[in-house]
Amino acid sequence: MSEVRIAAETRTTFGKGAARKIRRDDKVPAVLYGHGIDPKHLTLPGHEVLLALRTPNVLIHLKGTDVDELALPKGVQRDPIKGFVEHVDLLLVKRGEKVTVEIPVTTVGDVNSEGLLDQQLVSVAVEAEATHIPTGVEVDVEGLEVGTAITAAQLQLPKGATLVADPEAVVLQVISKPVEAPAEEAAEGEVAEAAESAEASAE
Numbered sequence: 001m002s003e004v005r006i007a008a009e010t011r012t013t014f015g016k017g018a019a020r021k022i023r024r025d026d027k028v029p030a031v032l033y034g035h036g037i038d039p040k041h042l043t044l045p046g047h048e049v050l051l052a053l054r055t056p057n058v059l060i061h062l063k064g065t066d067v068d069e070l071a072l073p074k075g076v077q078r079d080p081i082k083g084f085v086e087h088v089d090l091l092l093v094k095r096g097e098k099v100t101v102e103i104p105v106t107t108v109g110d111v112n113s114e115g116l117l118d119q120q121l122v123s124v125a126v127e128a129e130a131t132h133i134p135t136g137v138e139v140d141v142e143g144l145e146v147g148t149a150i151t152a153a154q155l156q157l158p159k160g161a162t163l164v165a166d167p168e169a170v171v172l173q174v175i176s177k178p179v180e181a182p183a184e185e186a187a188e189g190e191v192a193e194a195a196e197s198a199e200a201s202a203e
Contacts, residue, residue: 003131004052008064011041019087028085032062032071034092042067042090049085057101057133060090070130072099093130100127100164103134105155105171109142115174117141124152124171125164134158139172149173 011022011029019029028049032040042062052058053076062069075089093099102123111117128134137155153167 003059003061003070004048004055005061005063006044006048006052008062008067009043010064010066011043014041023084023086028088030088030090032067032069032090032092034071035094037092040067044088046085049088053085053088056104056135059093059131059133062090070095072101072130072133095131097130098127099130099133100125101133102126103161104136105139106136107139107141107172109140111141111144111148111174112146114177115144115146116177117144117172118175119172121152121165121169121171124155124169126157126161127164128161132160134161137161141172141174144174146174146176 008030011018013021022029022043023046026046028044028046030042030044030049032042042064044062052060053073057072060071060073062071070093071090072093073088074091075087076085077087078084079086091099102125104123105119105121107117107119124137126134134157137157139150139155150171150173151167152163152165152169152171155163155171157163
């Protein structure tokens with residue numbers, strides 16, 4: 001997993017007014033915490049942060065005059081209408097240490113034509129080295145039959161990742177397609193319902 005380097009400035013002004021001013025300058029207020037340190041209040045470039053956050057569990061190398069740390073995004077606040085980043089909480093990490101993160105689960109292939117894929121988990125919790133967090137886990141569902149279920153324990157996790165989620169949790173399963181009534185039967189049913197409705201109105 002590659003690191004994204006972002007310039008960081010120490011922030012000494014606080015409150016809603018100060019935060020609004022930072023955002024007007026196309027920057028993002030952030031807080032770095034973890035490893036027992038006092039929280040560090042930072043200001044980050046808005047565009048670079050927006051691009052970095054497109055990658056799940058992105059590892060950010062904060063570099064500034066008095067900041068030189070690695071961090072993972074743990075909380076992101078966005079504008080509900082425009083979508084820009086309003087604030088970021090960052091967790092301080094060290095090279096070599098293990099962290100618990102959620103990684104996305106994606107599928108490839110198509111299940112048997114008689115079934116439908118029902119994916120119940122879109123991500124699973126794993127433990128991995130902070131500087132080698134996998135981007136996700138892929139599941140091949142090609143040709144799976146109705147009734148097949150895949151649990152978290154059956155996922156082929158990337159090297160270096162250990163499952164933290166409940167191993168018995170169902171990640172996905174193949175269910176039967178709903179049976180559709182023939183067109184003629186459906187039409188007859190509609191006629192019968194209309195007749196019953198007319199009789200009820202007459203009464």
